[in-house]
Amino acid sequence: MIAPRRTEERAEGRLLRTAAFDLTRKLSRINWFFVLLVVVLGGVGALSLYSATGSIDPYATRQLVRFAAGFALMLAIALVDIRLIARLAWPFYAIALVLLALVLKFGSVGLGAERWLSIGGIAVQPSEFMKVALVLALAHWFHRASWERVGNPFFLLPPLIAILAPVALILKEPNLGTALIVAALGGTIFFAAGVRLWKFALVLVLGGLAAPIAYAHLHGYQKQRILTFLNPARDPLGAGYNIIQAKIALGSGGLWGQGLMHASQGRLDFLPEKETDFIFTLFAEQFGFVGSLALIVLLGLIVFMAGAIALSSRHQFGRVVAFGLGMNFFLYVFVNLAMVMGLIPVGGVPLPLVSYGGSALLTTMAAFGILLSVHLHRDADFTPKREAGSL
Template sequence: MQHNSFNSQSTFFQKIKNFDYILLICILLLGLISSLSMYSTDGGEILFHSKSHVSKFLIFFTMLIFMSLVNIRFWHSFAYLFYTIILLLLIWASLYGIKASGSQRWINLYFINLQPSELMKIAIIVCLAKYYHRIQLNKVNSFQVMFVALVILILPIMLVIAQPDLGTSILIALSGLVVIWLAGINIKYFIYSFITLLILMPFAIAFLKPYQKLRILTFLDPDRDPLGAGYQIIQSKIAVGSGGLSGKGFLKGTQSYLEFLPEKHTDFIFTLFAEEHGFIGSLGLLLIYIIIIYRVLKIGAISRSYFSKLFCYGYGSAIFFYVVVNMSMVLGLLPIVGSPLPIMSYGGSSMLATMIGFAIVMSAKINHKQLIA
């Protein structure tokens, strides 16, 4: 008994030793920067947003540590069930969810308003990574294999579009398509799909909600309605530009403090950060994200199991998409699609999903020598 106890203890310490500490430090750094930014959005006081954000970060970061100790084989076994549960939650949200700002995408769990579409960003990568884990490379381009993969991908996208949440559905689509591409699907299918999409785009616009059409028109010309639809993006550009090289300083962002910038604690948190810390601060934040993406891809590269490789490469690419879409959106390079900046933006569901993703990556690192049958 004593020998077994010692063995499990040494295994536990071995797992702790195998953590990617550079990745953990970067996540903690983002947590600290986001907490200070949230404190700034509350006007330099510890109010609702800063309290809620800090408590959620600490709870979910602790959860990340404990979930990392779970063997990667568990995530492989649980993949389809995880996807199915989130799919059912999406259906539940569409039928009985909380309505806010014209969308029905949240489930009230009392301690958190859960947005299942955020968790689907992770579930789609896990599910497709398991699906392609056992499929031989010469069968990847067969009709049957591609059809099943597309069904797995399209089901949640249709449910999320119906909520309506076009931005999240695009990010789910990108996350899933990256895994399908990494699995070895022929590039010609992507080219055909892209050409078809371009042809269908004028017809697809007809099915968009009025506010979604307005966002596209605002993106093309924000000055057409500077006090209405174009207000947010115009103020965002002014705030980022006024930050200059070194920023106005912590708690000194005038656009934010004079309430020129609405929704600054959620999707537009980067605007507040850029105004206060300028180009140099923004580069520093970008560098942290680059290191995180590099570490996630590196873990994928050293993993022996194909499932771990596909998940890490897929999740690393997904973080890249989240960061690029959010920053491009607040700089006016893309239409406003409601995409949070990982860890930085306020929102419990987004934070929870991001931490689950990192927990699976960390589990892949700890068990990188393991093969999954």
């Protein structure tokens, strides 16, 4: 009488223990090196925000709270089965597309032309979500694509539309910079997925021919940015101010930097938007070339890790997702840094993990969660159902 009950209890307990064991086992298999990288970069961001004002309030505190929330979100997503994520890819894309359309209609314009949508009091930038959703959707598409099928132009038509639809909507906002980033993101995924090289050559040639026509259709402020970029001294107090000040702050950092809290340019409010888009200049002024290079290396390591995860995945979905998310992060970082260094026109792109801002931080952390999920489920049995089927 007693024994069977004990057995049941024991079985139940074993089950519970097994679940707990599974969770711990899963957690232990998370790529903790990557997590460490993310934490270090989050710390750099908080430190920079602290140095922007010389006090922990208001930016650093809020950023730390958001980072904690984002961190939990990242780990939670990391545990989600990659196959579930794959199944949600297209629905997620559809939601992002609808949000993009909504933002055109109801969004409010912030500084410059960043379009925001207020959902329950939280400002969100649908274009941020769209970048992640696009990566997932394209990965889902190419997951079932053999080399031969990728060679078929008709097979490429739906993903091409999936790229161009959000690009068109973002262009209409109008946010030229983000539209170009999304286009570049889609393009690189096409490239990695094995789309034939001559097709890229064709697109590049056509794009080059279309550029002068496109320039004629740019908005006044967009032309202004390009012209100011070409000659910042044209208008030292107006549009050229940001670039000039960013360069002065960067340059005054020197080899070793002015030291923490000794950024005269940043502290004396020479620097515009120093807590958001231009945070790198604030960092660079304080920590110099050595510190800045270290930060760039850290950011590069994230991209490198994403690539390593991609190559370690045994399914195409994981490969493309990891590669795409890494590329998305890279584009962010590169555009922001090139912008503050005066290499490309100013375009309102934050530095991920470091710049102040909630929506971008949460999206970045969610993307990292997906990346970790790919790593965690790299060996999952995830063969496409109709690999050899025709359209």
